[in-house]
Amino acid sequence: MVMSMEKPEWISDMGTYNSLPKPHYEVTQHDFIYYLSIYSIREIEHRQLRDYEGYLDCYIFWFSDCALAILLPTEWDYREGETFSGFIYKKPIRYFYIGCKHDFEELSPEECKKLGIPHHGMCWHVVRCKKCGIIRAYDSSG
């Protein structure tokens, strides 16, 4: 498989078609849905991860500064009426967060000026991750 995207700066290793990018952390379904609801998907990638069960289908949802992966078990049953689709996995679906677990600190207008970053006033916030250095800006005025 040819990877269509370049390595984001917040990824240390893109992995292979048979492994996850690094860093990655296993998360709960709740975390997966939370992150999926607050970010916009830029690209969806399919991989097949190799583990003790064989090759597992994996879908990676790439966002601007993190990604999520869902790992599907190889074995499933079809039981009509038990779920909407009728498909039931025999083992739990696994979820992963990929990238830096950002720890943001706010930059003052003076710090932004020194760094050459625009700052638009009271409701404008510029934050920098203490771990990876990524900078984000947002307007909190609603």
Ligand SMILES: [Zn+2]
């Ligand atoms: Zn970070």
